[in-house]
Amino acid sequence: MLNLLRKNTIVAGILAFIRIYIGYQFLHAGYGKLTGGGFDASGFLKGAIASSTGDHPAVQGWWATFLEQVALPNADLFSFLVQWGEVLVGIALILGLLTNFATLMGMVMNFSFLFSGTVSTNGQMILLAFFVLVAGANAGKFGLDRYAMPYVRKYFATRGHHKKGTTVA
Template sequence: MTTSRTVTLTAIAAGLYVFLCWAFADGLFTGNWWNTDDIAGSAVFTYVLLGLIIGAGFVQARRLPASWSPPRSRTDSTPAGQVDDPVFWKLLLGNVYLSILWLPLRFFVGREWLTAGEHKLRDSAWMDGGTALVAPGEAMGFWERIVVIPEQGRPAITYGWYRDFLQYLIDQEWQSGFAKMIAIGEFLVGVGLVVGALVGIAAFFGTLLNFNFLLAGTASTNPLLFGLGVFLVLGWKVAGHWGLDRWILPALGTPWKPLPRFMSEPSRGGSREAVG
């Protein structure tokens, strides 16, 4: 890995983040600079995250090890019968020097969950009684609308077992607890992804929410977030390296051995060598 390659990776990461924000989330660059009613959706947040991507690339370029080269072929240590992964895929999922490429996915997906969670946390329909799911009187909440089988056309829910599951929750009047759990869960998923804390777990629960929303017949951004979330789950070892996972995972004993510190330290001879 060289400084020029790091600059290239940083440019790719920044470009990917800009593309995701432009193509799949309107107004993130041109909306209100600061919106107290939607802090996570404020434009300043977009530029801060973009700046963090560029800053991470700058720091990595300055702290590169003295020498590093990626493996180019199958190694003799591959067990017999083991199907080896392509080199780039292996590096992407397990090399900290390419972890900057995970930042745009983390920031974009995390930002979407933060925005959704913040909106629900501020809404009494989600946090006070769960009327967003089951409404009193003649009004109909989300669960009530989607379990209805229309006389004509297709129902919102394709699978009968999932419709029965939601109907059971309605009959048990569990909407209040589930509404709070959804709102808090969405917000925590967003926080975990943005700050890089237990990224694999946060992304998994994010995809679980997406999966349930899709089963409920709600498309919206769920297909996109589900797909990106799956990639984040696969890259759990290094996706949070530029975040709290740099310290959390080694402290937990995963990925099964501590990562070497990404700092320069003096060698025994007095010279300084980078430790990757």
């Protein structure tokens, strides 16, 4: 199964559709926040914190503590990160550029929304993103990764690798 996900050209085409779908969802959500007259995450954060109490809280206490102590005092930063993160992840996935990194960052955002008590399509997007992430380079085969990744690999191959038998000063 893993070999099929990572090597098969037909699967690469299916993954391209999944990748573009996820990318569109992120781009649409982020663009709406950017153009909607000033996105402010503080209301969402306060709602998530409020959902951490009671007999069956939707938000776990440890996450509510993070939201209350870190995210809410920095709501402007988190508002910026959410809207631009959604736009950039969306664009990268649609173009198939840095697909694995974009997918991972999208999953981080979706898990953050889930942890905050929002169900919506986040679970579905995580499940689809999982297949894209596991597929590795095959998910970006029909995208700009085909051209960009050789340069990225070459760049990282020249960093931090020393000849055998030498020491780092």
